Amino acid sequence: MRPLVAIAVALASLVAACSLQPLFERPPPPIAASYPTGPAYKAESGATTTPAEDIGWRNFLTDARLQRLVEIALANNRDLRVAALTVAQYQAQYRIQRSNRYPQVGAGASVSGQRAPVASIGRNVTSHVYSVDVSSSWELDFFGRLQSLNDQALQQYFATAQARKALQISLVAQVANQYLAMLADDELLAVTRNTLETAQASYDLTRQQFDVGTGTELNLRQAETVVEQAKGNYAAQVRARAQDENTLVLLLGQPLPADLPPLVELYSQSMLADIPPGVPSDLLTRRPDIMQAEANLRGANANIGAARAAFFPTISLTGSYGSESTALSRLFHGGSLAWSFVPSITMPIFEGGRLRASLDVATIQKDVNVAQYEKAIQTAFQEVANDLAARGTYDEQVAALERDVAASQRYLDLAQQRFAAGIDSYLNVLTAQNNLYAAQQALVSARAARLTTLVSLYKDLGGGWIERTGDTPAAPEDVGSLAPHNNAPWDLLNAVSIGPR
Numbered sequence: 001m002r003p004l005v006a007i008a009v010a011l012a013s014l015v016a017a018c019s020l021q022p023l024f025e026r027p028p029p030p031i032a033a034s035y036p037t038g039p040a041y042k043a044e045s046g047a048t049t050t051p052a053e054d055i056g057w058r059n060f061l062t063d064a065r066l067q068r069l070v071e072i073a074l075a076n077n078r079d080l081r082v083a084a085l086t087v088a089q090y091q092a093q094y095r096i097q098r099s100n101r102y103p104q105v106g107a108g109a110s111v112s113g114q115r116a117p118v119a120s121i122g123r124n125v126t127s128h129v130y131s132v133d134v135s136s137s138w139e140l141d142f143f144g145r146l147q148s149l150n151d152q153a154l155q156q157y158f159a160t161a162q163a164r165k166a167l168q169i170s171l172v173a174q175v176a177n178q179y180l181a182m183l184a185d186d187e188l189l190a191v192t193r194n195t196l197e198t199a200q201a202s203y204d205l206t207r208q209q210f211d212v213g214t215g216t217e218l219n220l221r222q223a224e225t226v227v228e229q230a231k232g233n234y235a236a237q238v239r240a241r242a243q244d245e246n247t248l249v250l251l252l253g254q255p256l257p258a259d260l261p262p263l264v265e266l267y268s269q270s271m272l273a274d275i276p277p278g279v280p281s282d283l284l285t286r287r288p289d290i291m292q293a294e295a296n297l298r299g300a301n302a303n304i305g306a307a308r309a310a311f312f313p314t315i316s317l318t319g320s321y322g323s324e325s326t327a328l329s330r331l332f333h334g335g336s337l338a339w340s341f342v343p344s345i346t347m348p349i350f351e352g353g354r355l356r357a358s359l360d361v362a363t364i365q366k367d368v369n370v371a372q373y374e375k376a377i378q379t380a381f382q383e384v385a386n387d388l389a390a391r392g393t394y395d396e397q398v399a400a401l402e403r404d405v406a407a408s409q410r411y412l413d414l415a416q417q418r419f420a421a422g423i424d425s426y427l428n429v430l431t432a433q434n435n436l437y438a439a440q441q442a443l444v445s446a447r448a449a450r451l452t453t454l455v456s457l458y459k460d461l462g463g464g465w466i467e468r469t470g471d472t473p474a475a476p477e478d479v480g481s482l483a484p485h486n487n488a489p490w491d492l493l494n495a496v497s498i499g500p501r
Contacts (some may be wrong), residue, residue, distance in 0.1 A: 019144035021305030052461035076253030133322025145309035155299030161477035162292035194367035286462030394450035
């Protein structure tokens with residue numbers, strides 16, 4: 001038996017490197033070599049040279065209140081927790097698949113009893129057989145089928161880890177954007193409250209004029225419309241503010257704490273404005289969704305190897321070594337040794353086209369993953385280009401809207417003065433109030449959009465994975481305390497290197 005086992009081990013070692021997987025080649029990125037240029041894109045002169053991926057979210061989100069909210073979300077968000085557990089689950093699935101490459105060894109003991117008639121003695125005889133043995137089975141992976149399945153499971157694990165990283169980056173951006181939305185709601189409430197107070201004062205004045213007979217009902221009703229519109233808008237904005245806070249609480253995974261740092265107004269928010277986009281090819285190593293798509297593509301490529309190997313014979317070794325006796329007292333005495341060695345080979349001959357169809361499915365799936373990988377790159381390019389266009393234009397838009405608000409305020413002041421002097425009708429005052437209110441709302445929206453654009457650019461360039469600039473980023477597949485650790489005998493197996501990508 002030992003020579004046969006030695007020969008089998010030698011053969012297995014000799015062909016261990018055999019694989020029928022196609023040579024993996026990363027598809028060329030289907031995007032331009034540089035980001036768009038033109039009036040919408042401002043120059044990068046003076047910008048920091050630190051890539052967004054290497055900028056910690058605490059260094060980018062400089063508002064202490066917002067930093068605290070992001071910290072809470074990263075600790076308590078349930079979606080992020082599920083993503084980490086999913087990584088641990090796929091890690092365990094990979095270890096299960098990896099174990100199929102090694103011999104399976106087990107020990108057993110059995111006893112059987114039988115009572116049957118014996119014709120020579122004319123009576124029934126009871127007999128027993130006792131046995132203990134160690135058994136082993138091993139599939140020799142001559143054609144790389146198990147290795148291909150192992151590689152596929154590994155890439156699924158890596159893809160899940162990248163999905164977890166993408167979720168964390170997205171969560172940082174979601175918390176920041178939701179916080180900015182709440183600040184914008186507060187600004188809009190303040191604008192509407194001021195508009196309502198001004199409109200109410202105008203209504204009271206026109207009401208007095210109407211009561212003493214110096215004003216018309218037309219002016220009175222025009223003033224009333226502004227008041228009621230402002231009240232309706234205020235109610236809608238109170239509702240939006242409450243709903244935005246509820247959304248933020250969901251992202252945090254807990255109620256808003258009472259000990260948050262002081263609130264800073266929207267217009268005074270200070271964030272890292274200049275984030276260098278780098279070159280489009282950098283997205284291939286910064287964006288976790290692209291790396292996830294590549295891992296899925298590598299897994300599909302490995303699956304082709306497994307489908308090809310299914311056309312070839314399957315070679316297995318099965319054996320047992322132990323002791324067997326009809327008497328328990330003689331189970332471990334001399335002469336009770338029992339062993340068996342059963343090598344087997346199975347060759348597919350006719351499968352009704354199943355194996356060919358399986359290979360076709362694997363090949364088509366790889367083509368699907370190629371298209372998905374290319375689409376992920378194109379989507380990333382489009383998102384960053386849109387962010388750059390927004391960043392290059394919002395500063396001018398905000399400046400123009402600030403001048404528009406100032407002009408509209410002056411217009412309202414003059415209109416009120418001319419109406420009070422009896423020079424113009426109340427229609428000019430009404431028009432000026434509406435113009436100022438719309439301009440103020442547009443300014444608040446533009447300020448918020450400018451900041452959310454910076455957050456989106458930070459996220460789309462892969463920023464948000466590390467806490468502080470200079471930190472060593474953790475591997476996406478590192479789930480820390482969430483990784484499964486059973487009792488001590490298995491710790492060594494869990495610690496075995498997962499292997500290169």
